[in-house]
Amino acid sequence: MVGPARFMNLLSCFELGLIDQLRATPGLTAADLGAAAGTKPDTVEQLLHLLVKEDFVALDESTGRYTLDALADVPESDLKRALTYMNMIKVVALRQVFYLTESARTGKLAGLSTLYGYDGTLYGAVAEHKDLRESWATLMDNVTARIDPWFFGTIDVPAGAQVLDVAGNTGLGAIHTYELKKSPGLHVTTFDLPEKEEEALENFRAHGVAEHCSFIGGDVFDGIPQGYDVVLIKHFLDMWDKAEVLTILRGAHAALRPGGQLHILVPVYPENIKDRDNYNVDFFPSFFIGCTMGQGGPQKQSVYVSWLEEAGFKVTQAVTKDPSELPPDAIPVQAVLSARKAG
Amino acid sequence: MVGPARFMNLLSCFELGLIDQLRATPGLTAADLGAAAGTKPDTVEQLLHLLVKEDFVALDESTGRYTLDALADVPESDLKRALTYMNMIKVVALRQVFYLTESARTGKLAGLSTLYGYDGTLYGAVAEHKDLRESWATLMDNVTARIDPWFFGTIDVPAGAQVLDVAGNTGLGAIHTYELKKSPGLHVTTFDLPEKEEEALENFRAHGVAEHCSFIGGDVFDGIPQGYDVVLIKHFLDMWDKAEVLTILRGAHAALRPGGQLHILVPVYPENIKDRDNYNVDFFPSFFIGCTMGQGGPQKQSVYVSWLEEAGFKVTQAVTKDPSELPPDAIPVQAVLSARKAG
Numbered sequence: 001m002v003g004p005a006r007f008m009n010l011l012s013c014f015e016l017g018l019i020d021q022l023r024a025t026p027g028l029t030a031a032d033l034g035a036a037a038g039t040k041p042d043t044v045e046q047l048l049h050l051l052v053k054e055d056f057v058a059l060d061e062s063t064g065r066y067t068l069d070a071l072a073d074v075p076e077s078d079l080k081r082a083l084t085y086m087n088m089i090k091v092v093a094l095r096q097v098f099y100l101t102e103s104a105r106t107g108k109l110a111g112l113s114t115l116y117g118y119d120g121t122l123y124g125a126v127a128e129h130k131d132l133r134e135s136w137a138t139l140m141d142n143v144t145a146r147i148d149p150w151f152f153g154t155i156d157v158p159a160g161a162q163v164l165d166v167a168g169n170t171g172l173g174a175i176h177t178y179e180l181k182k183s184p185g186l187h188v189t190t191f192d193l194p195e196k197e198e199e200a201l202e203n204f205r206a207h208g209v210a211e212h213c214s215f216i217g218g219d220v221f222d223g224i225p226q227g228y229d230v231v232l233i234k235h236f237l238d239m240w241d242k243a244e245v246l247t248i249l250r251g252a253h254a255a256l257r258p259g260g261q262l263h264i265l266v267p268v269y270p271e272n273i274k275d276r277d278n279y280n281v282d283f284f285p286s287f288f289i290g291c292t293m294g295q296g297g298p299q300k301q302s303v304y305v306s307w308l309e310e311a312g313f314k315v316t317q318a319v320t321k322d323p324s325e326l327p328p329d330a331i332p333v334q335a336v337l338s339a340r341k342a343g
Numbered sequence: 344m345v346g347p348a349r350f351m352n353l354l355s356c357f358e359l360g361l362i363d364q365l366r367a368t369p370g371l372t373a374a375d376l377g378a379a380a381g382t383k384p385d386t387v388e389q390l391l392h393l394l395v396k397e398d399f400v401a402l403d404e405s406t407g408r409y410t411l412d413a414l415a416d417v418p419e420s421d422l423k424r425a426l427t428y429m430n431m432i433k434v435v436a437l438r439q440v441f442y443l444t445e446s447a448r449t450g451k452l453a454g455l456s457t458l459y460g461y462d463g464t465l466y467g468a469v470a471e472h473k474d475l476r477e478s479w480a481t482l483m484d485n486v487t488a489r490i491d492p493w494f495f496g497t498i499d500v501p502a503g504a505q506v507l508d509v510a511g512n513t514g515l516g517a518i519h520t521y522e523l524k525k526s527p528g529l530h531v532t533t534f535d536l537p538e539k540e541e542e543a544l545e546n547f548r549a550h551g552v553a554e555h556c557s558f559i560g561g562d563v564f565d566g567i568p569q570g571y572d573v574v575l576i577k578h579f580l581d582m583w584d585k586a587e588v589l590t591i592l593r594g595a596h597a598a599l600r601p602g603g604q605l606h607i608l609v610p611v612y613p614e615n616i617k618d619r620d621n622y623n624v625d626f627f628p629s630f631f632i633g634c635t636m637g638q639g640g641p642q643k644q645s646v647y648v649s650w651l652e653e654a655g656f657k658v659t660q661a662v663t664k665d666p667s668e669l670p671p672d673a674i675p676v677q678a679v680l681s682a683r684k685a686g
Contacts, residue, residue, distance in 0.1 A: 001429060002622050003346025003673065005629035008440035015444040039447050042584035043632055046640040049449065051623035052616050059616075072392050086344060095438050097351035101358040104382050104390065241385035273402075279345050281396050285389035286348035286355070297389040330634065333428075 004094070010048045011086050019071060021059065026067040027331060033066070082329040084139050085140035091135035092122065093291045100290035107294045121239075122292040144172060144235075147265065147334055150309035151234065152180040154319055154336045155263040160185030161229040164255055166220060166248070167236040168192050171200035174213045177232065190215045208305075224251035231255050236264040239288065239296040239333065242307065259343030262313060268297045268320055280324065283331050301335045313339035352393045355427050361387065362414060369410040376409070377533065393532075401453070403468065414496065427482050434478035436634045443633035450637045464582075465635040470538075487515060487578075490662035490677055494577065495523040497662055497679045498606040503528030504572040507598055509563060509591070510579040511535050517556045520575065533558045534568055559581040567594035574598050577608040582631065582639040585650070592654035602686030605656060610675035611644045611663055619665065622674050644678045656682035 013019055016037040021028060030048070034318040049068060058069040071079075077229040096103075096111030103110045105237065112118045118125045157163060160183055165173045168190035177188045177226040190200050194217030204210040210322075216225050221244070224231075231252045237245050252262050270278045279300060288296040299307075305315050317338035328335065357363055359380040364371060371390070377384040391409060400411040400555040414422075439454030446453045454612060455461045459475075461468045469476040503526055508516045511533035517555075520531045533543050537560030559568050564587070567574075570672040574595045582589050595605050613621045623641060633640040642650075648658050660681035669676065 001352065001425075001432060002625040003348075003350040004437050004440055005346075005626045006430065007344065007683040008443045008633065009625075009629045012443040012633075040450065040584060040638065042638065042640075043447050043450075046628035047631060049612065049616055049628055053619075053624050055617070056483075082344075089344060089347065090441060094347050094441050097347055098433060098437050100351045100355040104355060104359060104386050105380070109385065124514065132477060140523070163546060241383060273392055274398070276396075281392035282345040282352075283348045285392055286352045287391060289386055290351065290355075295383065295385065297385075306534070329344070 006050060007086070008090070008094070010056075011083075011090060013051055014083055016044075016047070018048065019057075019068070022066055022068050023072070029064045029066070029067040036281060047291060056088055071247040078327060078329070081327065084142055085329065085331070088135045091131055093287055096291040097286050100286055103268075103290045103294050109291070109294050111290060121294070138224075140235075141189060143332070144176075148173070148176045148234075149180070150321065150334075151263075151265045151336055152176060154317075155338060156232055156261070157181040157183075157186070157245055160226070161181035161187075163230040163232065164190040164225060164228040165190050165232045166224060166236070166255075167233065168200075170196050171203040171213060171215065173232060173234055174200075175207045175209055178209045178212045179207075186212060187211045189225070189228075191218060191220075193217065193219065206330060220251055222247050224248075224255040225256060226255045228255050229257060229260050231260065231262045232265075233262070237264060237266045237304070238284070238298040239293050241295045244295075245307055246311055249313070253312050253341055256341040258341060260341050261316070262308075262339045264304065264308075264335075264337040264339075264343070266299045266304065266334040266335060266337070267302065269298050270333070271300050271302060278333060279331050280333060298332075301337070304335070304337050308337060308339045313341060315339045351433070351437070352390055353399075353513075355424075356390055356394055356424055356435060357429075358388075359390070360641070362400075362411070362509075362652070364562050365411050365501075366415070370408040372409070373472075374463075379515060397521070411482055414668065419672060424485060424670065427485055428672060428674070430524070431478045431482040434474055436630055439634040446633045446637050450633070452637050454633060457590075463496065466638070483578075486675070491519045491524070492515070493664065493677075494606075494608045494679055495519060497660075498681060499604070500524040500573055502526035504530075505570070506531040506573040506575065506576045507568060507571040508533050508577070509567060509595060509598075510576065513539050514546040514556060514558065515578055516548045516575060517543075518546060518552055521552045521555045522550075525619045529555060531556045532568070532571075534561060536560065549632065562648045563591050563594055567591075567598040568598060571598050572600060572603050574603065574605045575608075576605070580607060580609045580647070581641040582636050584638045587638075588650055589654055592651060592656070596655050596684055599684040601684060603684050604659070605651075605682045605684070607647065607680040609650075609678060609680070610641045611649065611678040612641050613676070614643055614645060616643075621674060621676060626674050629640055641675075644680070645679070647680050651680060651682045656684060660683045 018033050018037060023035050030044040034045045036039040039229050048057055052059045057260055058067050065202055095115055099110035112125050116129055117193045125134050161176055168174055169192055171190045174188040174190045184264055189249050197217050199216045201217045204213045269280050301318050301320050308315050320335040321333055323333050364376055371386040373384040376387045391400055394500050395402045398412050399414045401410050442453035455468050461474055469479050487564050506520055511517055512535055514533045516535045517531040526593055540558045542559050543558045547556045612623050616624060627640050644661050644663050648661055651658050663678040664676055666676050
C-alpha cells in the first residue's frame with residue numbers, strides 16, 4: 001500500500017537536493033535545507049521522516065540537525081546507478097501502472113495512450129517523446145555496458161563467423177560483438193526495423209567497424225534473414241508472450257546454417273518464484289504489461305530451455321548470472337542460453 | 344524501487360476479478376482465468392507470480408492450477424476495507440506522487456493541476472471530479488464510521504454543552520456528537536466553508552437532529568465563531584504546517600469560553616520514528632504534500648502537545664489508539680488530545 005508513496009518520497013529527497021546538501025554540509029537543519037531546496041522547512045521535515053526511519057539519514061532530535069547515515073557509505077557511482085533506475089521507473093512506470101488493468105485486458109498500453117496520446121509500445125514512444133527517451137535510454141545504456149562483457153565472455157563466436165544480431169537496435173550489440181570477439185572474416189549484421197538503419201550505420205562508422213558490420217531492415221515477425229553461423233538475441237525475448245517467443249525462436253532456427261549456434265541474453269525469474277531476495281516478479285509483470293509492451297515478461301530459465309527445445313534447438317548452455325555478483329540495487333537477473341541447430 | 348509495480352500488480356489481480364474467480368472456483372488454470380477476465384493466459388500467469396511469491400495464491404506447478412492461499416483466510420469485510428484504501432491510493436495518489444518534487448517546491452498540487460486542470464487542494468477537487476470524490480469519500484466514510492465511536496468514547500461532553508465542530512464538513516461529526524453524547528440542551532454547530540451548508544442542513548434533517556444541530560459558514564483562517572463550551576477539531580490539523588496549526592489552535596482558544604475544552608482527533612507519527620511496524624511516515628508525507636494539500640502531514644503526539652501549550656492551552660489528555668487494536672491494513676494511527684482553556 002505504501003509502495004508508491006515510499007518510492008517518490010525517497011526519490012524526491014534526491015530531486016530536491018537534500019542528500020547532496022547533507023553530503024556537502026553535514027548538520028544542516030530543516031530550515032537550512034528548506035532554504036537551499038526552495039521549500040518550506042515543514043516539508044523538508046516531513047519528507048526526511050522516511051529516510052530517518054530507514055537509517056538513510058540521521059536526525060539529532062535535540063538540535064534538529066540532519067546528517068547522512070547509511071547514505072554516507074554508498075559510493076557516488078552506486079547511488080548514481082540506483083537513481084538512474086529510479087528515474088526510469090518514475091518516468092516510464094509510475095503513471096502508466098495506474099492503467100495496468102486496462103492494459104492487461106486490451107494488450108495495449110492504455111497509459112501511453114492516455115498520457116502521451118501514443119498508440120504503440122514504449123520502444124516506439126521513446127522515439128517521439130524526449131522525457132521517456134532520456135530516462136529509458138540512459139538506463140539501457142548502463143545495463144548494456146554492464147552486462148555485455150559478461151554475455152560475450154560466456155558465449156563462443158567461432159573465428160570468421162557470420163553473425164546476426166536479431167533486434168539489434170542501432171548496432172551497439174554488433175559493435176560489442178566485433179570488438180570483443182574479433183577474428184579475421186568475422187562479420188556482424190544488425191537486424192532491426194528499417195528506421196534504425198541510419199543511426200546504426202553512423203554508429204558503425206564512429207566505432208571504425210563499418211567494414212565488419214552491416215544492417216538489414218525488417219520485422220522479426222515477417223521473417224529473419226537466413227544463412228548465419230551465429231544468431232544473437234539480446235534483451236528481446238522478455239518483451240513477448242509465449243506464441244511470439246516461439247515465432248522468434250523458429251525464425252532464428254531458420255536463420256542458422258545447420259550446426260549453427262543461437263545465443264540468448266534475457267532476464268529470468270528465479271526457479272523458485274518465492275525466492276525473497278529476488279525482485280524480478282515484483283517488477284517485471286507490471287512493467288512489461290503496463291508500461292512497455294502490453295504483454296511479455298521474463299520466464300524462468302527452465303521455461304526458456306523448454307521453449308528452445310519446442311522450437312527445434314538442442315540447448316548446449318544455460319547460465320544464470322550469480323545474483324551475488326550484481327549490485328544490490330539491480331533488479332534484473334540475466335541468463336545466457338546457448339542452443340544448437342542440428343548439423 | 345518495486346513499490347509502485349507491486350502495488351498495482353496486486354490491485355490489478357483484484358480488478359481483473361482473478362481473486363473472486365479463484366474464491367468461487369478453486370483450481371482454475373491461467374487459461375480459465377484469462378477467459379473469465381478477458382485477458383491472455385500469459386498475462387494472468389505474469390500477474391499472479393507476485394501473489395504466489397507472497398503466498399497470497401498457491402500454484403500447483405505440475406497441473407498449472409491456482410488456488411487461494413493466505414487470501415482464502417481473509418474475511419471479505421477485511422478485504423473490502425483494504426481494497427477501498429488501495430483504490431483511494433490508486434486514484435488519488437499514484438499519479439500525483441509523480442509530481443511530488445514540484446509540489447514540495449511550490450506548496451501547490453502540481454499533480455492535480457496537470458492531471459485535472461484543477462488549482463487547489465484535493466478537498467476542493469473532489470467536489471468537481473467524480474473519480475476522485477468516489478474513491479476519497481468512500482474511504483473517509485469508512486474511516487469516520489470506525490474511528491468516531493472511539494473518539495466520542497474517549498472525550499467528555501458536559502450535559503447541555505454548546506459544541507462547535509471546526510471544519511465539520513457536511514455535519515456528520517455534529518450528528519455523531521449529538522447521537523453519542525445526547526443531553527438536554529446539547530447543541531452542536533458545524534463550522535465549515537459556506538458551500539457545505541445546504542448538504543449539512545439536509546443531513547441534520549435526514550438524521551432528525553435539525554433542532555439540535557446548526558451550521559455556520561466561514562473559513563478557519565478568517566476567525567472561528569466564539570462562545571462555546573466544547574470545540575472539536577477532527578481530521579483537520581494534519582492537513583497543515585506548523586504556522587497554520589497554531590493559527591487554528593489560537594482560533595479554537597478564542598472560540599472557547601473560559602474553562603472550555605478542546606478535543607482533537609488527528610493521526611500521529613510514532614514517538615520513535617523508526618518504529619518498523621508503523622507505516623505512517625511511509626505514507627503521509629508524500630500523500631499530504633504531493634496529493635492532498637501541498638503541505639501538512641501528521642506530527643508526533645508530543646509535538647501536538649507542545650503546540651497546544653504554545654497556543655495557550657493546558658493539555659488534559661493525550662491518548663494514541665493502540666495500534667494492536669487496528670486492522671493490520673490500517674495505516675493511520677489516531678490520537679485524541681484534550682486541552683482546557685484556563686477558567
